[in-house]
Amino acid sequence: MKKMIEVRDLNFTYPDGTFALEDIALDVYENESLAVIGPNGAGKSTLLLHFNGLLNGQSRCIKILDKDMSKENLAFIRQKVGFVFQDPQDQLFMPTAYEDVAFGPKNLGLGKEEVGKRVDDALAELGLSDIKDHSSHHLSLGQQRRLSIATVLAMSPEILILDEPNANLDHLSRRHLIEFLINLKATKIIATHDLEMVLELCQRVIILDKGKIVSCGPAKEILSDPAILKPHGLEVPLSLKI
Amino acid sequence: MRHAFIDSYANLDTALHRIDAKKKIICLAAFLLVIIFTPIEYFFLFLLYGLAVSVLFYLSRLPIRLFFSKFTELLPFVILIAAPLLFKKSGYGLFLNCIVKAILASALLLIVSSTTKFTALLEALKKLRLPKLFIDLLAFMYRYSFLLEDQFLRTKRAYTSRCVNQKGNFQEVKILSNMLGAIFIRTYERAEKVYLAMCARGYQS
Numbered sequence: 181m182k183k184m185i186e187v188r189d190l191n192f193t194y195p196d197g198t199f200a201l202e203d204i205a206l207d208v209y210e211n212e213s214l215a216v217i218g219p220n221g222a223g224k225s226t227l228l229l230h231f232n233g234l235l236n237g238q239s240r241c242i243k244i245l246d247k248d249m250s251k252e253n254l255a256f257i258r259q260k261v262g263f264v265f266q267d268p269q270d271q272l273f274m275p276t277a278y279e280d281v282a283f284g285p286k287n288l289g290l291g292k293e294e295v296g297k298r299v300d301d302a303l304a305e306l307g308l309s310d311i312k313d314h315s316s317h318h319l320s321l322g323q324q325r326r327l328s329i330a331t332v333l334a335m336s337p338e339i340l341i342l343d344e345p346n347a348n349l350d351h352l353s354r355r356h357l358i359e360f361l362i363n364l365k366a367t368k369i370i371a372t373h374d375l376e377m378v379l380e381l382c383q384r385v386i387i388l389d390k391g392k393i394v395s396c397g398p399a400k401e402i403l404s405d406p407a408i409l410k411p412h413g414l415e416v417p418l419s420l421k422i
Numbered sequence: 423m424r425h426a427f428i429d430s431y432a433n434l435d436t437a438l439h440r441i442d443a444k445k446k447i448i449c450l451a452a453f454l455l456v457i458i459f460t461p462i463e464y465f466f467l468f469l470l471y472g473l474a475v476s477v478l479f480y481l482s483r484l485p486i487r488l489f490f491s492k493f494t495e496l497l498p499f500v501i502l503i504a505a506p507l508l509f510k511k512s513g514y515g516l517f518l519n520c521i522v523k524a525i526l527a528s529a530l531l532l533i534v535s536s537t538t539k540f541t542a543l544l545e546a547l548k549k550l551r552l553p554k555l556f557i558d559l560l561a562f563m564y565r566y567s568f569l570l571e572d573q574f575l576r577t578k579r580a581y582t583s584r585c586v587n588q589k590g591n592f593q594e595v596k597i598l599s600n601m602l603g604a605i606f607i608r609t610y611e612r613a614e615k616v617y618l619a620m621c622a623r624g625y626q627s
Contacts, residue, residue, distance in 0.1 A: 234618045255624060263622040269569055270615040275541045275561050287624035317568045335623060 182210040183246070184339055184367045185231060190241040192226060192391075200226045202391045204241075208339075213361075213368040215378040215399065218388035219413045224371040225266070227388065228341050231369065232263045244339070259288060262337030266344045268324035272316035277308065277327055280316060284335040302334040306360070322353030329360075339367045346374055375403055375417040387412055431484055432539040438482045439537045443546035450534045457526050462519040468526075475529045482537050492532055493525070500524045540564050562616075570609065577601050 190204035200223045208214055216224050229235040230242060233254050242249040244257045265271045274280040281302050285295040303309045306326040311319060316327060325345065332340065345361070346354045358377055361368060372378060378385060378399055385403065386396045389412040395402060402408055404420045432439070460467050479489065504520040507513045535543070544564075547557055581601060 229618070232622050234622060255626075258622060258624050263619075265615070265619055265622075267615070270612060271619045273562060273565055273616050273619065275544065275565055279541075283620075283625075284623035287626070315565070315568075317565070331623065 184208050184210055184244070185369075186243040186246075187230075188241050190227075190230065192223075192230070192235065200391050201230075204393055206386065206393065206396075208367060208369060211365065211367055212384060213370065213382040215382040215385045216369065216371040216388055217373070217375065217378065217385060217414065218394075222388045222412075223391040224388055225343055226391075228263070228343055228369065228371055231339070231341055232261050233257055234263070259335055260337055261339045261341060262332030262335060264328050264332055264340070264342045264345060266347060268316070268321070268328045271328045271331060272324060275315060276313050277303070277316055277319070278312040280327065281312075281331050281334045284331060288335060298334045298336070302330040305333065306330045320353075322349055322356075325349065325353070325357065326360075337366065339369070340364070342368065342370045342372075344372055345370060346372065346377060375414070376419060379403060379417060379419065387414070389413075429536065429538065429540045429543075431482075431488070431536045432542075434483055434537070436481060436483050436537070438478065438533070443538045443542040444549050446534050446538060447543070447546050447550065450530055453530060454527055457523055457530075462515055462522070468522060471526055475526055475533070478533050479529065482533050484533070484536055488536070489529070489532065492528070496528055497525075566609075566612075569612075570605070573605055573608065577605060 185206070185208040187204050187206040190201055192201040193199045204227065216227065218224055226235065230249075231244070233249050236249060240248065244253075245260060247253045247256060249257065272280050274283055278299060281299045282295050285298045290298070299312075300309070303312055306329060308323065308327055308330060311323065316324060319327065329342075329345075342361075346357055349357065354374075354377070358380055361370075361381055368381075370378075370382065382399045384397065385399045387394050387402065387408070394412060395408050400420075403417055406416050409415055457471055460471075462468075479486075500521060504517050504524075507516040507520060510516060538546075544557055544561055547560070548554075578601070581597065
């Protein structure tokens with residue numbers, strides 16, 4: 181299997197001295213879905229930010245598609261790795277939905293026609309074609325979340341990173357999102373508290389607590405073992421209890 | 423939440439709305455220059471300008487209360503800035519000059535900004551070859567002004583819901599300043615996050 185991400189001995193401390201990640205080692209393979217779970221403040225988001233070079237603890241520790249996380253490779257890596265932020269308001273910063281989706285492809289230096297095509301495709305894929313001239317502020321949260329994903333898909337990334345993609349979504353939007361992600365052919369890393377979604381979507385799970393990976397394994401195995409989950413404030417999802 | 427858009431009337435359909443945004447901006451700039459460089463002694467000309475602005479306002483079909491509500495917000499600032507002129511020699515003329523021109527100019531700006539979609543305005547500025555950074559800044563201001571307003575309303579709501587007995591004005595000022603501080607920090611943090619989101623999609627400054 182092709183190795184998409186390789187992390188070795190990653191440590192990270194925030195500038196104010198708050199320590200966030202310790203000795204992280206992790207491999208992510210092509211087309212797998214990996215869930216990152218753990219309590220609030222465990223370092224999930226911090227870890228994810230590293231995969232896109234947005235934080236660089238020690239850049240030598242991370243390889244994306246066999247390339248070091250170095251300044252020269254950053255443009256390449258950011259094209260290959262799409263990052264969907266937790267709060268769509270952070271991700272959607274242009275005046276209209278269309279311009280938001282076009283932002284990434286434009287930065288890739290694509291021609292006008294190609295940009296237009298990619299934007300239309302991405303919007304269509306997420307069922308947002310008819311709101312392309314709307315200001316993102318006036319969309320529902322479900323639409324905003326889908327639009328955030330479209331902004332990233334338009335760059336045709338191979339790895340998709342999602343930070344709590346279904347936080348605050350209503351039931352139907354959550355369902356649509358899960359179906360969409362199941363059908364999407366890409367390597368996915370998802371930080372979430374929604375363990376039911378993890379069961380449906382992810383093959384593998386890592387548990388992060390106080391900046392360390394405390395366990396790692398197949399989703400069903402880990403999520404059905406209270407002895408693993410309980411010490412880290414997690415509990416067995418209801419569907420596995422029945 | 424409900425917002426006061428600066429372009430909330432941009433969806434009306436009048437002759438003024440249909441004019442290309444680029445032409446509107448050029449005409450606006452020209453008209454403004456003419457107004458600014460007309461000496462205040464030419465009283466008759468100013469009447470003419472006033473008439474022209476009124477006709478434009480009528481054509482734009484904007485509600486007259488929009489005009490008044492904007493001016494009650496704006497006029498105190500203009501007066502505050504112009505007031506020192508009153509203490510100069512022959513200051514009354516200068517003061518009047520300042521006020522009249524400010525009113526005419528802001529009425530024109532109001533008409534143009536209310537009859538054009540903000541995105542069209544940005545597009546036009548881009549075509550007029552304004553620096554990209556400047557246009558980006560304007561776009562961000564527009565985009566996040568809603569959010570800022572929301573944030574302020576939410577913070578205020580949270581404050582009101584917990585503020586059971588009022589403790590006098592000084593206390594309130596203190597709380598308000600804390601509130602503004604909190605909003606400022608959150609805005610600052612959001613700016614950092616938005617910048618990260620831009621970088622994540624290949625933005626190179």
